[in-house]
Amino acid sequence: MSISTELIGRHDAALIGNYGKLPVVLVRGQGSTLWDADGKEYIDFFAGFGGTVLGHCHPRLVAAITQQAQSLWQVGNQFYSEPQIRLAEHLKSKAFDGRAFFCHSGAEAAEAAIKLARISAGPDRPKIVTMKKGFHGRTMGALSATAGPAQNGFAPLVPGFVHVPFDDLDALEEVVDGTTAAVMLEPIQGEGGINEPTKGYLRAVRELCDRCGAVLIFDEVWTGVGRTGHWFGHQISGVIPDIMTLGKALGGGVPVGGILAKPRLAAFFKPGTHGCTLGGNPICANVSAAVFDVIEQENLLEYARKAGAIIRDQLGSSAVRHKIKAIRGSGLFLGVELTIPDGLPVVHHALDHGLIINATQKNILRICPSLTITHQQIEKSLAILEKAIAAV
Numbered sequence: 423m424s425i426s427t428e429l430i431g432r433h434d435a436a437l438i439g440n441y442g443k444l445p446v447v448l449v450r451g452q453g454s455t456l457w458d459a460d461g462k463e464y465i466d467f468f469a470g471f472g473g474t475v476l477g478h479c480h481p482r483l484v485a486a487i488t489q490q491a492q493s494l495w496q497v498g499n500q501f502y503s504e505p506q507i508r509l510a511e512h513l514k515s516k517a518f519d520g521r522a523f524f525c526h527s528g529a530e531a532a533e534a535a536i537k538l539a540r541i542s543a544g545p546d547r548p549k550i551v552t553m554k555k556g557f558h559g560r561t562m563g564a565l566s567a568t569a570g571p572a573q574n575g576f577a578p579l580v581p582g583f584v585h586v587p588f589d590d591l592d593a594l595e596e597v598v599d600g601t602t603a604a605v606m607l608e609p610i611q612g613e614g615g616i617n618e619p620t621k622g623y624l625r626a627v628r629e630l631c632d633r634c635g636a637v638l639i640f641d642e643v644w645t646g647v648g649r650t651g652h653w654f655g656h657q658i659s660g661v662i663p664d665i666m667t668l669g670k671a672l673g674g675g676v677p678v679g680g681i682l683a684k685p686r687l688a689a690f691f692k693p694g695t696h697g698c699t700l701g702g703n704p705i706c707a708n709v710s711a712a713v714f715d716v717i718e719q720e721n722l723l724e725y726a727r728k729a730g731a732i733i734r735d736q737l738g739s740s741a742v743r744h745k746i747k748a749i750r751g752s753g754l755f756l757g758v759e760l761t762i763p764d765g766l767p768v769v770h771h772a773l774d775h776g777l778i779i780n781a782t783q784k785n786i787l788r789i790c791p792s793l794t795i796t797h798q799q800i801e802k803s804l805a806i807l808e809k810a811i812a813a814v
């Protein structure tokens with residue numbers, strides 16, 4: 423029996439089966455290279471659902487975690503700690519003038535944003551409008567915001583959520599009114615299939631919110647922290663939200679979530695209204711602050727834009743282009759819609775040949791590698807991917 427088979431057997435006997443699994447046990451990573459328990463090598467073209475934005479074991483992040491682990495681990499949030507302040511200052515200087523709150527995940531960030539919108543709007547404005555094919559997380563509030571099959575079996579959900587089609591201003595105008603606390607959406611939908619809005623849509627949503635006095639929340643859990651070749655996805659359109667939620671890349675692979683809210687709104691979270699015991703934990707916050715330093719100092723926003731353009735050009739002119747319906751996205755946040763109905767065989771073929779990639783909405787492949795992936799690794803990945811697409 424291989425080491426992997428033995429570990430998978432132990433896993434299945436000890437863990438809940440709530441994840442669809444690929445039959446690989448990963449034991450080591452360096453940059454965008456991963457190794458499994460039997461020594462097989464893979465290129466990571468998906469970065470752990472976007473978490474490892476700087477790859478595995480980036481020396482600056484290893485230094486940040488080590489240095490912090492040797493000085494201060496955890497303090498209750500009744501105290502101040504410096505890494506959390508540095509991290510919040512990064513958000514403020516790179517996004518907009520806001521105030522930050524930290525937690526551990528994207529779902530918790532959604533919960534914080536929903537609560538902040540509700541408490542600021544008051545009891546007469548409970549409605550929160552979100553988008554079909556949007557995704558905000560698995561906790562009950564975030565799940566109530568997430569239209570579709572993720573909700574199946576979990577009723578009753580949190581009341582007050584209304585879902586409209588993404589990128590449809592008329593549908594939004596029909597439901598946003600004086601009882602609306604917030605409109606919440608992703609600047610580019612991730613789980614929904616890397617769906618970009620039409621030019622002008624986000625600005626029109628901003629204007630509608632302003633007209634009706636609703637809070638505009640952008641879920642930047644996927645699009646935040648450099649993924650799109652911009653610090654934050656909203657910078658593509660220049661439309662600034664009132665609240666932005668973050669997760670995934672924010673911690674560079676350690677669990678950090680958070681929100682940045684305009685000061686007028688942030689003021690509604692008075693002591694006792696919201697909290698998170700380990701949120702802004704010094705170890706996580708120190709790594710997270712280092713993620714911003716590295717992206718800045720290694721010029722990775724520009725690299726993400728250039729690398730993304732190379733991937734699009736190469737796939738768009740490849741021998742398998744007749745099997746590709748569309749390539750969408752920004753920077754290294756890319757979706758490849760296939761003409762065939764199911765992308766999972768492509769994922770499995772690529773995995774067998776040493777490439778980790780993902781499919782969403784059945785036939786949309788997602789290419790979201792770390793921003794530190796090398797040109798050589800991109801070339802090798804595309805060669806494997808083209809063969810996998812050709813084979814199915």
Ligand SMILES: Cc1ncc(COP(=O)(O)O)c(C=O)c1O
Pocket residue numbers: 471526527528529530532557558559560608612613641642643644669670
């Ligand atoms: C846009 C978006 N928001 C929120 C979440 C939830 O994040 P987490 O899994 O960290 O709770 C996800 C997860 O994929 C996401 O894609």
